Amino acid sequence: MKKYWFIINMQIMSNLQYIFNIIFGFIGYFIMLFILFNLWQYLYSDPSELINGYSLLQMTWYVVITEILWSTLSGSKFCKKICNDVKSGNITYNINKPYSYIGYSLSTHLGDISVRLLVYTILGMLTGLLFLGSFPSLSLVSVLIVILTSIMALVIQTLFMIAIGLLSFFIEDANPFYWVYSKVILVLGTIFPIEYFPGILQTILRFSPVYVVSYGPAKLFVDFSWDAAFSIILAQIIYFVIAYLLCFAIYRKGVKRINVNGG
Amino acid sequence: MTIIEVKNLSKKFRVKVKENGLKGSLKSIFKPKYKVVEAVKNISFEVEKGEIIAFIGPNGAGKSTTIKMMTSILYPDQGSVRVLGFDPVKDRKKLSYEIGTVFGQKEQLWTHLTPYDNFKFFGAIYDIPEAACEKRIDELAMLFELDDFINTPVRNLSLGQRIRCEIVASLIHEPKVLFLDEPTIGLDPVVKENIRVLIKRMNKEFKTTIFLTSHDVGDIEKLCKRVIIINDGQIVLDDSMENLKYHYLNKKIVEAKMKEKVNLDDEDGITILKDKGYNLKIEVDTTKRSVADAIKLLNPDNIIDINISNVPLEDIIRNIYQKKD
Numbered sequence: 001m002k003k004y005w006f007i008i009n010m011q012i013m014s015n016l017q018y019i020f021n022i023i024f025g026f027i028g029y030f031i032m033l034f035i036l037f038n039l040w041q042y043l044y045s046d047p048s049e050l051i052n053g054y055s056l057l058q059m060t061w062y063v064v065i066t067e068i069l070w071s072t073l074s075g076s077k078f079c080k081k082i083c084n085d086v087k088s089g090n091i092t093y094n095i096n097k098p099y100s101y102i103g104y105s106l107s108t109h110l111g112d113i114s115v116r117l118l119v120y121t122i123l124g125m126l127t128g129l130l131f132l133g134s135f136p137s138l139s140l141v142s143v144l145i146v147i148l149t150s151i152m153a154l155v156i157q158t159l160f161m162i163a164i165g166l167l168s169f170f171i172e173d174a175n176p177f178y179w180v181y182s183k184v185i186l187v188l189g190t191i192f193p194i195e196y197f198p199g200i201l202q203t204i205l206r207f208s209p210v211y212v213v214s215y216g217p218a219k220l221f222v223d224f225s226w227d228a229a230f231s232i233i234l235a236q237i238i239y240f241v242i243a244y245l246l247c248f249a250i251y252r253k254g255v256k257r258i259n260v261n262g263g
Numbered sequence: 264m265t266i267i268e269v270k271n272l273s274k275k276f277r278v279k280v281k282e283n284g285l286k287g288s289l290k291s292i293f294k295p296k297y298k299v300v301e302a303v304k305n306i307s308f309e310v311e312k313g314e315i316i317a318f319i320g321p322n323g324a325g326k327s328t329t330i331k332m333m334t335s336i337l338y339p340d341q342g343s344v345r346v347l348g349f350d351p352v353k354d355r356k357k358l359s360y361e362i363g364t365v366f367g368q369k370e371q372l373w374t375h376l377t378p379y380d381n382f383k384f385f386g387a388i389y390d391i392p393e394a395a396c397e398k399r400i401d402e403l404a405m406l407f408e409l410d411d412f413i414n415t416p417v418r419n420l421s422l423g424q425r426i427r428c429e430i431v432a433s434l435i436h437e438p439k440v441l442f443l444d445e446p447t448i449g450l451d452p453v454v455k456e457n458i459r460v461l462i463k464r465m466n467k468e469f470k471t472t473i474f475l476t477s478h479d480v481g482d483i484e485k486l487c488k489r490v491i492i493i494n495d496g497q498i499v500l501d502d503s504m505e506n507l508k509y510h511y512l513n514k515k516i517v518e519a520k521m522k523e524k525v526n527l528d529d530e531d532g533i534t535i536l537k538d539k540g541y542n543l544k545i546e547v548d549t550t551k552r553s554v555a556d557a558i559k560l561l562n563p564d565n566i567i568d569i570n571i572s573n574v575p576l577e578d579i580i581r582n583i584y585q586k587k588d
Contacts, residue, residue: 010384093336097388
């Protein structure tokens with residue numbers, strides 16, 4: 001485990017050189033949040049009104065959290081990197097090192113996003129406060145659980161991206177798969193909470209990755225309950241195992257097909 | 264003691280082929296066609312402990328494919344490989360602690376970080392305790408003369424400096440065998456020479472077995488006692504450097520640009536390859552005549568520019584085939 005922790009640290013060190021890029025990148029997040037805040041303000045005629053169980057304060061904070069997770073992830077860049085590693089044969093240079101490629105990729109990406117996560121969380125919270133003036137009511141323990149589930153959400157997302165990227169072993173280009181996956185997460189879990197969708201779709205979404213990678217942490221932030229916390233953490237553990245086994249199976253089958261001509 | 268044992272090793276690749284034009288592209292979507300390329304064909308050899316062995320051949324000969332099968336990167340189709348008694352396919356992780364690899368065309372260092380941080384990283388992934396790692400870095404930094412740039416980010420280093428760091432990074436865990444795949448590719452002659460000296464020094468100091476691939480005859484001439492030449496996936500020669508030198512590297516190519524025309528004919532030890540009046544290309548057989556002698560024949564005062572080089576590897580291979588026939 002120590003070596004993976006070292007990889008995360010190396011990536012953080014490497015990334016600190018781009019701290020200003022990260023801060024400037026926040027402008028996009030701010031604009032997105034500004035638009036959504038105005039939209040919800042328009043839709044809520046009265047701040048105390050509830051739409052699908054959410055008040056204006058809860059709805060806006062929900063989006064603050066899901067957008068932090070979404071923007072931090074920088075998924076398409078990472079997925080492209082894995083695809084390119086496979087297609088260019090770069091992956092081979094990781095194979096004969098004493099670490100697992102999946103663990104290595106997961107650690108580099110977690111290192112890569114950790115600085116961004118910290119910056120976006122601080123600036124995102126300030127933006128939320130600026131628009132709304134207050135936080136939803138939370139205890140210290142519930143804040144810790146939100147942080148834990150948010151990190152788990154990012155880990156699971158990263159594993160799914162590795163799995164999609166590794167599909168490049170078998171198909172020419174896995175990027176379109178990521179495109180579909182990311183749009184599902186964006187539309188069905190980032191902009192709107194699950195409760196906004198019709199009954200049958202809600203049930204499906206509760207069993208889908210949307211529940212653990214996006215909805216879960218944000219729901220706990222705006223409307224914390226121990227029941228929800230247990231079910232989200234349990235679902236995250238199950239999804240973590242599924243995503244890891246998926247990566248492992250694809251990698252194991254794919255690595256035997258490696259063709260490296262020349263170089 | 265045998266360190267590397269390769270027996271009847273073969274590897275085939277399936278490569279997609281496509282007919283020309285739009286029609287060909289459409290056809291390949293529905294009915295993709297593949298052709299089989301035999302990269303390595305039934306090769307066998309052994310490497311002893313402490314040897315510096317050169318594995319040379321032209322581009323596409325199968326050098327890298329062989330090295331990748333010995334370092335757990337590619338799975339062989341047939342035959343067997345044992346490196347330090349390990350099977351690279353089954354004992355990938357165990358073997359990785361015992362071998363080091365440098366691929367001249369691929370960076371393994373993190374470019375935004377300094378060589379020192381990179382070395383610490385490699386120390387961590389090979390589970391080396393911190394104090395031991397620092398001691399090893401100091402030792403290697405001295406041997407490879409890295410002190411001037413060990414704290415400069417890798418992206419700001421010259422290619423020669425970077426290759427030195429790549430080699431050091433692969434030596435942090437004290438590997439018993441070091442695989443160097445074209446370590447001098449793209450380097451200028453001075454830097455190449457410098458790298459060769461360092462590789463030799465390292466072999467002497469740490470008794471590391473070195474398996475070197477290259478298509479530069481200069482690399483092997485300076486470094487190795489034994490040479491394996493591979494061409495078209497097959498071993499065409501496995502011999503001592505001395506024999507290779509005696510039989511095949513005894514010729515030098517001299518290209519000279521002259522002030523005045525020279526009338527020179529083939530004579531003992533000299534063959535005219537090209538004579539365009541002011542530009543002359545001759546082959547000197549050094550067993551019969553020294554290069555200095557040949558230059559004297561041209562008259563040194565008459566020479567504007569001169570270039571002396573080894574016979575290209577492709578010619579040596581052709582020569583070997585001709586002798587076999």
